[in-house]
Amino acid sequence: MNIALLGYGKMGKAIENIAIKRGHHIVLKVSRDTSDYVFDNIDVAIDFSLPSSAFENISNCIRNKIPVISGTTGWLEKYDDIVSLCKTHNGTFLYASNFSLGVNIFFEVNKTLAKLMTGLPQYKVSIEEIHHIQKLDAPSGTAISLANEIISQSDYKNWTLEPPKPKEIGILAKRIENVPGTHEINYESDVDCISIKHTAHSREGFALGAVIAAEWIHDKTGVYTMKDVLNIG
Structure with a gap:
């Protein structure tokens, strides 16, 4: 082509x-x-x-x-x-x-986990994303896609970069030199934590x-x- x-x-x-x-x-x-x-x-x-x-x-x-x-x-x-x-x-x-082919599989894993967590309000979900310092937007488009998929499967209403209020998904966006892209979803309760993570090694x-x-x-x-x-x- x-x-x-x-x-x-x-x-x-x-x-x-x-x-x-x-x-x-x-x-x-x-x-x-x-x-x-x-x-x-x-x-x-x-x-x-x-x-x-x-x-x-x-x-x-x-x-x-x-x-x-x-x-x-x-x-x-x-x-x-x-x-x-x-x-x-x-x-x-x-x-x-x-x-990324791996990230698109990760999207599906995120969707499935969000479905499984429905009805378990003791778990609070959060997202962390890390990218190189040249990336202009924050949060990343990938983090927004992950958050929106969770919202579509749950009672959460929106996402925020600020300390989250009830029904908000907190996103922590970090910018560090030479990081192609890392995204982690955490479901935290008083007794345990469930996490899924994708780490890119290169572009x-x-x-x-x-x-x-x-x-x-x-x-x-x-x-x-x-x-x-x-x-x-």
């Missing part, structure tokens, strides 16, 4: 390496310094840009009939607008807060998942998630 990289930071470079190893071609690289670009001979676009650029990048792809996947977080207040645009133009879009897991998603979506139309790619859930 011919791939456009919308965002050419550390993730973009990691995706480039994986894509080339899998026999693909990178024909367009858009960084924050790119003032203008055209879509020419592109099979699929992968967006890991800035939150301020993601909506425009994704919209441009959809209007130009380019299937696009995005892992950029911090812009999701406009997600429904992208879905509407995709339907209007019969386009192709896939968003994931995390493309390669995220990059591989993004390329696999691009391979899967390039000949389809519609709006998808990584659950569709992995046929889970």
Whole structure:
């Protein structure tokens, strides 16, 4: 495939390496310094840009009939607008807060555990996430996805970065040098604690998942998630 990289930071470079190893071609690289670009001979676009650029990048792809996947977080207040645009133009879009194959399995484990904990109010749930200091948003999109899944299965109403009130899930977001990403869910009671945890060792897991998603979506139309790619859930 011919791939456009919308965002050419550390993730973009990691995706480039994986894509080339899998026999693909990178024909367009858009960084924050790119003032203008055209879509020419592109099979699929992968967006890991800035939150301020993601909506425009994704919209441009959809209007130009380019299937696009995005892992950029911090812009999701406009997600429904992208879905509407995709339907209007019969386009192709896939968003994931995390493309790691392991994390997407972790999402399903989190969902199952949340179901099991329903009706056990003595356990208070909390989330801790740790990322590198270059990550601009907090909490991570992955942590928000984990929290929202727990909320959908429980009596919790929302999540917060502040000390949690009743019916709130407290999220502790840490930024530490050279940490690709760690997410931990804790259910704490007076007598014990139940924890599940995912730890990324490098960006390669995220990059591989993004390329696999691009391979899967390039000949389809519609709006998808990584659950569709992995046929889970």
